[in-house]
Amino acid sequence: MEFLLPIVAWVLVWAAGVALVAALPYPRGSFTAPGRIAWLVGTGYFVGAFLVTVWMRMLSLAGVPLGRGSVGMPLLMLAAAGAWRIRRRADPSFAIAWREAFDALRARHLDKAPRALWFAMLAWLALRSLPLFLEVATRPLYPWDAWMQWATKAHVWFELKAWVPFVSTNAWLAAKGALYTDAAPTYPSTVPLWQVWSSLALGRYDDVLMNLPWWIASVAFTIAIFGALRRLEFGPLAALVGTWVVVSLPLADVHVALAGYADLPMAAYFTLAALATLTWIRTRNLGDAILALLLASACPFIKTPGVVWVCTLLPAVIVALLPRRGIWIVATGLALGIVTLVVLAQSSPVILNYVLHLDFAPAWGALVESFFMLGNWNLLWYGVIGAAILAGPRLAWPSVAPLTMIIAAGVLFLAVVFTFTNAQIWVETQTTINRAVLHLAPLSAVWMLVAFRAWATRNDTAAAAT
Amino acid sequence: MLAGIALVLAFMVALAAYLVTVVPGAWFPNATARSWKAADLTVATGTGVLDGNTLVVAAGTTPNTVVVSLNTDLRSSEFPAIAWDVQGVPDNAAVQMLWKSDIGGSRTNQIPVTVELGRLRPVVLVNHPAWLGRVQGIALAIRAPLSAPLRFEGVSADPMGAPQILAARLRDWLAFEPFSGASINTISGGVDGQDLPLPPLVALAVTLATLSLWGLHRMRPRFYACSVATTLAGLFAFAWFALDARWIANVAEETRSTLAQYGGKSTRDKHLAAEDGTLYAFVEKALTAMPAAPARIFVAADTPYSRGRAAYHLYPHNVWFDPTQGLLPRQDWLQAGDWLLVYQLRGIQYDAGKKLLRWDNGAPVSADLKLFESGAALFQIH
Numbered sequence: 001m002e003f004l005l006p007i008v009a010w011v012l013v014w015a016a017g018v019a020l021v022a023a024l025p026y027p028r029g030s031f032t033a034p035g036r037i038a039w040l041v042g043t044g045y046f047v048g049a050f051l052v053t054v055w056m057r058m059l060s061l062a063g064v065p066l067g068r069g070s071v072g073m074p075l076l077m078l079a080a081a082g083a084w085r086i087r088r089r090a091d092p093s094f095a096i097a098w099r100e101a102f103d104a105l106r107a108r109h110l111d112k113a114p115r116a117l118w119f120a121m122l123a124w125l126a127l128r129s130l131p132l133f134l135e136v137a138t139r140p141l142y143p144w145d146a147w148m149q150w151a152t153k154a155h156v157w158f159e160l161k162a163w164v165p166f167v168s169t170n171a172w173l174a175a176k177g178a179l180y181t182d183a184a185p186t187y188p189s190t191v192p193l194w195q196v197w198s199s200l201a202l203g204r205y206d207d208v209l210m211n212l213p214w215w216i217a218s219v220a221f222t223i224a225i226f227g228a229l230r231r232l233e234f235g236p237l238a239a240l241v242g243t244w245v246v247v248s249l250p251l252a253d254v255h256v257a258l259a260g261y262a263d264l265p266m267a268a269y270f271t272l273a274a275l276a277t278l279t280w281i282r283t284r285n286l287g288d289a290i291l292a293l294l295l296a297s298a299c300p301f302i303k304t305p306g307v308v309w310v311c312t313l314l315p316a317v318i319v320a321l322l323p324r325r326g327i328w329i330v331a332t333g334l335a336l337g338i339v340t341l342v343v344l345a346q347s348s349p350v351i352l353n354y355v356l357h358l359d360f361a362p363a364w365g366a367l368v369e370s371f372f373m374l375g376n377w378n379l380l381w382y383g384v385i386g387a388a389i390l391a392g393p394r395l396a397w398p399s400v401a402p403l404t405m406i407i408a409a410g411v412l413f414l415a416v417v418f419t420f421t422n423a424q425i426w427v428e429t430q431t432t433i434n435r436a437v438l439h440l441a442p443l444s445a446v447w448m449l450v451a452f453r454a455w456a457t458r459n460d461t462a463a464a465a466t
Numbered sequence: 467m468l469a470g471i472a473l474v475l476a477f478m479v480a481l482a483a484y485l486v487t488v489v490p491g492a493w494f495p496n497a498t499a500r501s502w503k504a505a506d507l508t509v510a511t512g513t514g515v516l517d518g519n520t521l522v523v524a525a526g527t528t529p530n531t532v533v534v535s536l537n538t539d540l541r542s543s544e545f546p547a548i549a550w551d552v553q554g555v556p557d558n559a560a561v562q563m564l565w566k567s568d569i570g571g572s573r574t575n576q577i578p579v580t581v582e583l584g585r586l587r588p589v590v591l592v593n594h595p596a597w598l599g600r601v602q603g604i605a606l607a608i609r610a611p612l613s614a615p616l617r618f619e620g621v622s623a624d625p626m627g628a629p630q631i632l633a634a635r636l637r638d639w640l641a642f643e644p645f646s647g648a649s650i651n652t653i654s655g656g657v658d659g660q661d662l663p664l665p666p667l668v669a670l671a672v673t674l675a676t677l678s679l680w681g682l683h684r685m686r687p688r689f690y691a692c693s694v695a696t697t698l699a700g701l702f703a704f705a706w707f708a709l710d711a712r713w714i715a716n717v718a719e720e721t722r723s724t725l726a727q728y729g730g731k732s733t734r735d736k737h738l739a740a741e742d743g744t745l746y747a748f749v750e751k752a753l754t755a756m757p758a759a760p761a762r763i764f765v766a767a768d769t770p771y772s773r774g775r776a777a778y779h780l781y782p783h784n785v786w787f788d789p790t791q792g793l794l795p796r797q798d799w800l801q802a803g804d805w806l807l808v809y810q811l812r813g814i815q816y817d818a819g820k821k822l823l824r825w826d827n828g829a830p831v832s833a834d835l836k837l838f839e840s841g842a843a844l845f846q847i848h
Contacts, residue, residue, distance in 0.1 A: 128714045131721040138721075138728045140736045143650040147778040148789060159760075159782035172786065173799055177762045183774065183789040206733050241703055248706070250653050250713045257717065258650055373663040375643075375655020378709050382669040383702060431651045456695030 009201030017048020019082020035230020042224020146260025559610030
């Protein structure tokens with residue numbers, strides 16, 4: 001039952017995160033909106049998981065050793081303070097929303113057949129999660145980069161009880177043993193700090209059980225996506241089926257089972273940051289804005305490309321703030337970006353002695369194989385393309401356009417990286433391409449659902465009218 | 467219900483269209499497939515050893531061309547395809563299949579073989595002018611610089627009828643795909659290099675079924691009342707579930723294997739049971755020879771995997787290793803008290819009498835040998 005220790009540690013992180021998100025300045029009565037509690041619970045985990053690493057960094061900078069008490073007690077206090085603030089706010093909608101959430105879980109409002117499907121879907125989600133848990137809880141750290149450049153840091157920080165820096169070979173040699181190095185010393189610390197917190201809870205470095213936060217994150221992500229889809233006005237059953245589609249991408253499952261990489265956390269934080277941004281665009285309340293900022297600010301601390309992923313959220317904000325001209329501004333910006341790439345691919349201008357040139361050399365065959373032939377994505381990219389074609393101009397509807405802009409910016413980012421840079425070799429060898437695409441894949445799945453609904457609603461309305 | 471039937475029918479139509487394009491001769495031939503094991507093969511050029519059910523042609527001991535042959539007695543008209551089960555073929559290898567028949571006399575015929583993801587595509591000979599009479603012998607010639615051994619599992623002659631092809635595709639789709647080092651990057655969805663991957667076939671079936679039911683809805687709305695949007699959503703979800711169920715069955719099989727390998731073991735025993743168990747055991751001994759406080763240690767090994775794994779097991783000692791090029795540390799980097807762990811690496815010389823360590827033709831370094839096992843050593847620098 002040793003595995004319960006890191007689980008308890010992460011439940012504490014989760015509780016603190018939920019309490020913190022619930023304590024954000026939301027308008028009174030706002031908790032009863034459909035999916036609100038699921039969204040709160042799901043995003044709460046990710047907020048807590050990011051903030052616990054921020055706290056661990058601060059402890060180390062202050063010279064306080066990392067330990068169960070120094071990390072766990074503030075989490076407990078944060079959870080208590082959040083609960084106290086919620087209670088003090090005396091918002092009756094909070095308690096009502098929880099009751100309604102449990103009623104929804106029991107599918108009380110659904111008819112017989114949809115109810116059966118609801119429980120079948122829940123059972124399937126639970127069933128498909130079980131082998132992933134057993135893998136995480138049984139297999140020692142397995143995938144390459146996990147032991148080459150992530151857990152190396154976790155092991156050192158756990159043993160030293162301090163967040164010591166990792167540096168390049170030259171700096172390491174100059175430090176004469178005072179600093180550490182590994183295969184990727186500049187990588188962000190968040191993911192290894194998760195492993196440190198698990199190990200602190202266990203009382204020893206254990207490269208099996210320290211990876212439990214990946215599985216817990218997959219559960220929290222599932223709950224958050226359900227909440228997000230409900231908030232996007234999908235019905236309960238449609239939201240549950242949609243959630244299953246979003247979270248059942250085979251490559252994402254592999255990143256849970258073979259835990260230790262930062263790509264799945266990157267995908268989760270980026271997806272939730274985007275959905276939180278969309279929520280803020282609709283509600284314009286301060287609580288949603290703070291949540292979106294918290295999730296977005298975590299992205300660069302998960303993986304270095306997180307900076308670019310955060311930038312892809314800006315088009316949505318522009319479209320939302322400037323409803324009339326925003327879409328044209330963003331579309332013009334994207335078009336200019338594409339034209340610039342084309343020009344740089346066709347010429348080699350020299351500016352300030354720098355030769356600006358990009359080689360356009362996409363590995364089309366490997367891309368098609370990766371997206372459409374192999375088992376990485378189930379039917380995701382067929383669905384995305386199909387939904388985009390069907391939705392057509394509806395992709396620019398105010399309810400769809402912000403998400404469309406994020407996806408367009410994300411696709412442009414990936415296209416630039418994998419067709420204009422030397423990263424194209426990773427496409428040919430089927431290595432980093434899929435991991436990079438994984439960052440955008442869950443959000444693409446959400447967009448597919450939203451775009452399809454935009455088409456289906458219009459189509460069904462037209463059919464009913466005739 | 468009707469939508470489900472339509473999807474199954476559409477899937478079968480798509481499959482039938484595929485069969486039309488790939489069945490080379492009769493759809494239902496009388497012949498049954500024949501297969502030969504690795505033990506039946508002969509290495510005509512190169513050096514190979516039988517390892518269980520695998521004929522292993524080692525990389526370092528072979529010339530550029532490897533020829534493996536097999537005596538047969540096949541009626542060419544009954545077996546239009548030959549499949550060589552070989553692993554580890556470099557993608558840039560020039561591969562030819564050779565054969566002799568009773569009609570061609572002493573003449574040796576040949577046809578190029580396609581390499582895909584380290585394996586060979588089946589050789590289809592149905593329209594080849596020299597695939598005549600009784601085939602008395604076949605051979606495979608592989609010309610390539612070999613960095614890894616070739617592993618011959620066997621050969622099969624296939625009548626290539628519709629049932630055989632369907633069975634082969636089913637095997638492709640339902641084959642267990644164990645987790646490997648590459649799984650974190652890509653998943654094949656069955657065996658590698660499939661002739662007909664399942665996702666495009668399923669997507670085509672969804673499209674066909676949706677279009678059919680849409681047409682039915684337009685013409686006979688009373689017979690089929692669902693809108694095209696509902697139909698497409700339902701079929702897409704059903705198809706997604708089919709692929710998801712296949713995938714989760716694969717994950718469950720993987721978990722069964724993981725539990726068999728690691729279940730009930732301590733963390734230490736799990737490491738000993740892992741792929742790098744031997745390396746872990748050596749590092750464990752090295753750790754007992756080293757001080758408890760973190761010390762500077764340089765790691766050198768022949769492969770990036772061994773270097774990385776040895777380094778990983780050595781943390782929280784202050785480890786340096788070159789993850790990509792496998793360089794040894796420069797002599798002037800070392801200082802007294804540093805450690806050096808060497809694992810399966812050529813080119814390191816140690817003079818035990820003088821306690822001098824030397825590599826890369828550099829100046830000798832004074833060091834104590836603290837631990838030695840076959841192919842692995844731990845030194846402390848003076």
